[in-house]
Amino acid sequence: MINRITNPDRIQPRENIDFKLDSSIPRYWYDNDPYKSRLMDGMQLYFPDGERYFITCVRHYREQISDPVLIKHVKDFTRQEGQHGIAHTRFNNLLREQGLPVDELLAMQKKRNSFWLKHFSPGFNLALTAAFEHFTALLAEGFFARKAVMAGADPRVKALVAWHAVEEMEHKSVVFNVMTTVAKVSHLKRCAAMIYATLDISWETYRTTDILLKADGFSWWQRKRLLLNHLGWMYGRNGVFGSFSAQILAYMKPGFHPDDIPVVHNYPAWIKAYERTGDPGQACEAMVAAAH
Ligand SMILES: [Fe+2]
Numbered sequence: 001m002i003n004r005i006t007n008p009d010r011i012q013p014r015e016n017i018d019f020k021l022d023s024s025i026p027r028y029w030y031d032n033d034p035y036k037s038r039l040m041d042g043m044q045l046y047f048p049d050g051e052r053y054f055i056t057c058v059r060h061y062r063e064q065i066s067d068p069v070l071i072k073h074v075k076d077f078t079r080q081e082g083q084h085g086i087a088h089t090r091f092n093n094l095l096r097e098q099g100l101p102v103d104e105l106l107a108m109q110k111k112r113n114s115f116w117l118k119h120f121s122p123g124f125n126l127a128l129t130a131a132f133e134h135f136t137a138l139l140a141e142g143f144f145a146r147k148a149v150m151a152g153a154d155p156r157v158k159a160l161v162a163w164h165a166v167e168e169m170e171h172k173s174v175v176f177n178v179m180t181t182v183a184k185v186s187h188l189k190r191c192a193a194m195i196y197a198t199l200d201i202s203w204e205t206y207r208t209t210d211i212l213l214k215a216d217g218f219s220w221w222q223r224k225r226l227l228l229n230h231l232g233w234m235y236g237r238n239g240v241f242g243s244f245s246a247q248i249l250a251y252m253k254p255g256f257h258p259d260d261i262p263v264v265h266n267y268p269a270w271i272k273a274y275e276r277t278g279d280p281g282q283a284c285e286a287m288v289a290a291a292h
Protein backbone atom coordinates (compact mmCIF):
# COMPACT_ATOMS: atom_id res chain seq x y z
CA MET A 1 0.00 0.00 0.00
CA ILE A 2 1.30 3.46 -0.91
CA ASN A 3 1.77 5.62 2.18
CA ARG A 4 -0.54 8.60 1.63
CA ILE A 5 -0.13 10.01 5.15
CA THR A 6 1.52 13.30 4.22
CA ASN A 7 1.24 17.01 5.02
CA PRO A 8 0.81 17.29 8.80
CA ASP A 9 -0.97 20.67 8.44
CA ARG A 10 -3.68 19.71 5.97
CA ILE A 11 -6.29 19.74 8.76
CA GLN A 12 -7.05 23.09 10.40
CA PRO A 13 -9.32 22.85 13.44
CA ARG A 14 -11.26 26.14 13.85
CA GLU A 15 -12.79 26.64 17.26
CA ASN A 16 -15.62 28.62 18.88
CA ILE A 17 -17.11 29.86 15.63
CA ASP A 18 -20.30 31.86 16.14
CA PHE A 19 -22.84 31.19 13.39
CA LYS A 20 -25.40 33.47 15.06
CA LEU A 21 -27.93 30.66 15.15
CA ASP A 22 -31.06 31.84 16.91
CA SER A 23 -34.82 31.45 16.80
CA SER A 24 -35.12 34.07 14.04
CA ILE A 25 -33.99 31.37 11.56
CA PRO A 26 -37.14 30.49 9.62
CA ARG A 27 -38.65 27.03 10.09
CA TYR A 28 -38.27 26.40 6.37
CA TRP A 29 -34.91 28.05 5.99
CA TYR A 30 -34.00 26.32 2.74
CA ASP A 31 -35.83 27.83 -0.27
CA ASN A 32 -38.88 28.19 1.99
CA ASP A 33 -39.28 24.50 1.15
CA PRO A 34 -40.48 22.14 3.94
CA TYR A 35 -38.97 19.01 2.38
CA LYS A 36 -35.50 20.46 1.68
CA SER A 37 -35.37 22.14 5.09
CA ARG A 38 -36.44 19.11 7.07
CA LEU A 39 -34.19 16.78 5.09
CA MET A 40 -31.18 18.92 6.00
CA ASP A 41 -32.44 19.36 9.59
CA GLY A 42 -32.73 15.57 9.89
CA MET A 43 -29.24 14.98 8.54
CA GLN A 44 -27.60 17.54 10.75
CA LEU A 45 -29.58 16.38 13.78
CA TYR A 46 -27.52 13.17 13.80
CA PHE A 47 -24.12 14.83 13.46
CA PRO A 48 -23.21 15.33 17.16
CA ASP A 49 -23.82 11.71 18.24
CA GLY A 50 -22.65 10.36 14.91
CA GLU A 51 -19.37 12.20 15.31
CA ARG A 52 -18.99 10.92 18.88
CA TYR A 53 -19.46 7.40 17.48
CA PHE A 54 -16.76 8.10 14.82
CA ILE A 55 -14.32 9.31 17.49
CA THR A 56 -15.00 6.19 19.63
CA CYS A 57 -14.33 3.90 16.65
CA VAL A 58 -11.00 5.60 15.86
CA ARG A 59 -9.94 5.80 19.54
CA HIS A 60 -10.07 2.01 19.73
CA TYR A 61 -6.90 1.98 17.57
CA ARG A 62 -5.18 5.02 19.10
CA GLU A 63 -2.51 3.03 20.97
CA GLN A 64 -1.59 1.11 17.82
CA ILE A 65 -0.86 4.20 15.69
CA SER A 66 2.86 4.88 15.48
CA ASP A 67 3.17 7.27 12.52
CA PRO A 68 3.57 10.76 14.07
CA VAL A 69 1.75 12.49 11.20
CA LEU A 70 -1.21 10.11 11.48
CA ILE A 71 -1.25 10.66 15.26
CA LYS A 72 -1.49 14.42 14.60
CA HIS A 73 -4.18 13.90 11.96
CA VAL A 74 -6.26 11.81 14.39
CA LYS A 75 -5.96 14.57 17.01
CA ASP A 76 -7.00 17.26 14.51
CA PHE A 77 -9.84 15.09 13.18
CA THR A 78 -11.09 14.65 16.77
CA ARG A 79 -10.88 18.41 17.41
CA GLN A 80 -12.78 19.22 14.22
CA GLU A 81 -15.51 16.64 14.90
CA GLY A 82 -15.82 17.91 18.49
CA GLN A 83 -16.46 21.45 17.21
CA HIS A 84 -18.98 20.18 14.64
CA GLY A 85 -20.85 18.44 17.46
CA ILE A 86 -21.01 21.67 19.52
CA ALA A 87 -22.30 23.77 16.59
CA HIS A 88 -24.91 21.24 15.50
CA THR A 89 -26.09 20.72 19.07
CA ARG A 90 -26.93 24.47 19.09
CA PHE A 91 -28.96 23.98 15.92
CA ASN A 92 -30.67 20.95 17.48
CA ASN A 93 -31.75 23.16 20.40
CA LEU A 94 -33.52 25.44 17.91
CA LEU A 95 -35.25 22.45 16.29
CA ARG A 96 -36.39 21.32 19.75
CA GLU A 97 -37.86 24.80 20.37
CA GLN A 98 -39.86 24.35 17.15
CA GLY A 99 -41.58 21.36 18.79
CA LEU A 100 -39.78 18.70 16.77
CA PRO A 101 -39.17 15.26 18.38
CA VAL A 102 -35.39 15.83 18.58
CA ASP A 103 -34.87 13.80 21.77
CA GLU A 104 -36.80 10.78 20.50
CA LEU A 105 -34.75 10.76 17.30
CA LEU A 106 -31.47 11.16 19.20
CA ALA A 107 -32.43 8.32 21.56
CA MET A 108 -33.03 6.02 18.56
CA GLN A 109 -29.67 7.02 17.08
CA LYS A 110 -27.86 6.33 20.38
CA LYS A 111 -29.46 2.87 20.47
CA ARG A 112 -28.35 2.21 16.88
CA ASN A 113 -24.77 3.31 17.54
CA SER A 114 -24.59 1.28 20.80
CA PHE A 115 -25.88 -1.77 18.92
CA TRP A 116 -23.13 -1.40 16.31
CA LEU A 117 -20.42 -0.98 18.95
CA LYS A 118 -21.67 -4.01 20.87
CA HIS A 119 -22.34 -6.41 18.01
CA PHE A 120 -19.96 -5.41 15.19
CA SER A 121 -16.18 -5.89 15.35
CA PRO A 122 -13.94 -2.83 15.92
CA GLY A 123 -12.71 -3.26 12.33
CA PHE A 124 -16.24 -3.15 10.89
CA ASN A 125 -17.16 -0.16 13.07
CA LEU A 126 -14.05 1.63 11.79
CA ALA A 127 -14.96 0.68 8.21
CA LEU A 128 -18.48 2.06 8.79
CA THR A 129 -16.94 5.30 10.08
CA ALA A 130 -14.67 5.53 7.01
CA ALA A 131 -17.71 5.01 4.76
CA PHE A 132 -19.74 7.72 6.53
CA GLU A 133 -16.71 10.01 6.33
CA HIS A 134 -16.60 9.45 2.57
CA PHE A 135 -20.20 10.72 2.37
CA THR A 136 -19.53 13.79 4.52
CA ALA A 137 -16.39 14.59 2.48
CA LEU A 138 -18.66 14.83 -0.59
CA LEU A 139 -21.20 17.20 1.01
CA ALA A 140 -19.46 20.23 -0.49
CA GLU A 141 -19.66 18.63 -3.94
CA GLY A 142 -23.43 18.18 -3.63
CA PHE A 143 -24.32 21.49 -1.98
CA PHE A 144 -21.61 24.04 -2.84
CA ALA A 145 -20.04 23.13 -6.22
CA ARG A 146 -22.95 24.84 -8.04
CA LYS A 147 -24.33 28.29 -7.22
CA ALA A 148 -27.99 27.42 -7.66
CA VAL A 149 -28.19 24.60 -5.08
CA MET A 150 -27.99 26.74 -1.91
CA ALA A 151 -29.08 30.07 -3.45
CA GLY A 152 -32.27 30.24 -1.40
CA ALA A 153 -30.90 29.03 1.94
CA ASP A 154 -30.71 31.12 5.11
CA PRO A 155 -27.13 32.54 5.17
CA ARG A 156 -26.48 31.47 8.78
CA VAL A 157 -27.41 27.81 8.25
CA LYS A 158 -25.66 27.87 4.87
CA ALA A 159 -22.48 29.10 6.59
CA LEU A 160 -22.73 26.30 9.17
CA VAL A 161 -23.10 23.64 6.47
CA ALA A 162 -20.26 25.16 4.36
CA TRP A 163 -17.82 25.23 7.31
CA HIS A 164 -18.65 21.64 8.19
CA ALA A 165 -18.34 20.52 4.55
CA VAL A 166 -14.95 22.26 4.22
CA GLU A 167 -13.53 20.61 7.34
CA GLU A 168 -14.87 17.21 6.30
CA MET A 169 -12.79 17.56 3.10
CA GLU A 170 -9.71 18.44 5.14
CA HIS A 171 -9.87 15.30 7.30
CA LYS A 172 -11.42 13.01 4.69
CA SER A 173 -8.57 10.50 4.63
CA VAL A 174 -7.81 10.23 8.37
CA VAL A 175 -10.19 7.39 9.25
CA PHE A 176 -9.44 5.69 5.94
CA ASN A 177 -5.70 5.78 6.72
CA VAL A 178 -6.25 4.33 10.21
CA MET A 179 -8.49 1.66 8.68
CA THR A 180 -6.00 0.60 5.99
CA THR A 181 -2.59 1.13 7.63
CA VAL A 182 -3.34 0.35 11.29
CA ALA A 183 -6.51 -1.79 11.54
CA LYS A 184 -5.70 -3.45 8.18
CA VAL A 185 -9.37 -3.88 7.30
CA SER A 186 -9.84 -5.98 4.16
CA HIS A 187 -11.18 -4.61 0.87
CA LEU A 188 -14.23 -6.87 1.18
CA LYS A 189 -15.07 -5.55 4.66
CA ARG A 190 -14.58 -1.95 3.49
CA CYS A 191 -17.03 -2.54 0.60
CA ALA A 192 -19.56 -4.31 2.87
CA ALA A 193 -19.40 -1.36 5.27
CA MET A 194 -19.97 1.10 2.41
CA ILE A 195 -23.05 -0.82 1.27
CA TYR A 196 -24.34 -0.91 4.86
CA ALA A 197 -23.64 2.82 5.32
CA THR A 198 -25.35 3.73 2.02
CA LEU A 199 -28.49 1.79 2.96
CA ASP A 200 -28.45 3.27 6.47
CA ILE A 201 -28.09 6.87 5.21
CA SER A 202 -30.79 6.41 2.54
CA TRP A 203 -33.27 4.85 4.97
CA GLU A 204 -32.56 7.25 7.84
CA THR A 205 -32.75 10.29 5.55
CA TYR A 206 -36.16 9.17 4.29
CA ARG A 207 -37.46 8.11 7.71
CA THR A 208 -36.25 11.17 9.63
CA THR A 209 -37.51 13.67 7.06
CA ASP A 210 -40.89 11.93 7.19
CA ILE A 211 -41.01 12.05 11.02
CA LEU A 212 -40.10 15.77 11.07
CA LEU A 213 -42.70 16.65 8.42
CA LYS A 214 -45.32 14.65 10.33
CA ALA A 215 -44.46 16.68 13.44
CA ASP A 216 -44.97 19.82 11.32
CA GLY A 217 -48.53 18.65 10.63
CA PHE A 218 -48.19 17.29 7.07
CA SER A 219 -50.55 14.38 6.32
CA TRP A 220 -49.37 10.99 4.99
CA TRP A 221 -50.47 11.96 1.44
CA GLN A 222 -48.83 15.37 1.62
CA ARG A 223 -45.57 13.78 2.81
CA LYS A 224 -45.54 11.21 0.00
CA ARG A 225 -46.26 13.94 -2.56
CA LEU A 226 -43.39 16.04 -1.16
CA LEU A 227 -41.07 13.01 -1.36
CA LEU A 228 -42.02 12.32 -5.00
CA ASN A 229 -41.56 15.98 -5.92
CA HIS A 230 -38.03 15.98 -4.49
CA LEU A 231 -36.69 12.68 -5.84
CA GLY A 232 -35.02 14.46 -8.77
CA TRP A 233 -33.55 17.17 -6.49
CA MET A 234 -32.03 14.41 -4.34
CA TYR A 235 -31.13 11.55 -6.65
CA GLY A 236 -31.23 13.00 -10.20
CA ARG A 237 -28.02 13.28 -12.26
CA ASN A 238 -27.54 16.80 -10.93
CA GLY A 239 -29.23 16.08 -7.60
CA VAL A 240 -27.59 16.92 -4.29
CA PHE A 241 -26.81 13.22 -3.72
CA GLY A 242 -26.96 12.00 -7.34
CA SER A 243 -24.17 14.38 -8.37
CA PHE A 244 -21.61 12.39 -6.39
CA SER A 245 -22.84 8.83 -6.97
CA ALA A 246 -19.75 8.09 -9.16
CA GLN A 247 -17.47 9.00 -6.24
CA ILE A 248 -19.42 6.66 -3.94
CA LEU A 249 -18.96 3.82 -6.43
CA ALA A 250 -15.25 4.68 -6.78
CA TYR A 251 -14.84 3.86 -3.07
CA MET A 252 -15.41 0.18 -3.94
CA LYS A 253 -12.39 -0.05 -6.27
CA PRO A 254 -9.39 -1.96 -4.93
CA GLY A 255 -6.57 0.52 -4.26
CA PHE A 256 -8.97 3.46 -3.85
CA HIS A 257 -7.84 6.30 -1.58
CA PRO A 258 -9.95 9.39 -0.59
CA ASP A 259 -7.15 11.66 -1.86
CA ASP A 260 -7.81 10.30 -5.38
CA ILE A 261 -10.88 12.56 -5.36
CA PRO A 262 -9.90 16.23 -5.51
CA VAL A 263 -11.48 18.65 -3.04
CA VAL A 264 -14.33 20.70 -4.46
CA HIS A 265 -13.07 23.32 -6.97
CA ASN A 266 -14.16 26.33 -4.88
CA TYR A 267 -12.60 25.12 -1.59
CA PRO A 268 -9.69 27.65 -1.88
CA ALA A 269 -12.20 30.52 -2.04
CA TRP A 270 -13.60 29.55 1.38
CA ILE A 271 -10.10 29.19 2.87
CA LYS A 272 -8.85 32.54 1.54
CA ALA A 273 -11.95 34.45 2.65
CA TYR A 274 -11.89 32.83 6.10
CA GLU A 275 -8.19 33.65 6.55
CA ARG A 276 -8.92 37.25 5.55
CA THR A 277 -12.08 37.85 7.58
CA GLY A 278 -12.38 35.09 10.23
CA ASP A 279 -16.07 35.14 9.35
CA PRO A 280 -17.71 31.85 8.27
CA GLY A 281 -20.57 33.80 6.62
CA GLN A 282 -18.22 35.72 4.32
CA ALA A 283 -16.17 32.58 3.65
CA CYS A 284 -19.37 30.78 2.63
CA GLU A 285 -20.42 33.64 0.31
CA ALA A 286 -16.96 33.63 -1.31
CA MET A 287 -17.25 29.89 -1.86
CA VAL A 288 -20.70 30.28 -3.41
CA ALA A 289 -19.49 33.21 -5.58
CA ALA A 290 -16.72 30.95 -6.94
CA ALA A 291 -19.14 28.08 -7.64
CA HIS A 292 -20.17 27.06 -11.17
FE1 LIG B 1 -18.00 16.50 11.12
Ligand SMILES: [Fe+2]
Pocket: 081, 133, 136, 168, 171
Ligand atom coordinates in the same frame (compact mmCIF):
# COMPACT_ATOMS: atom_id res chain seq x y z
FE1 LIG C 1 -15.77 13.85 9.61
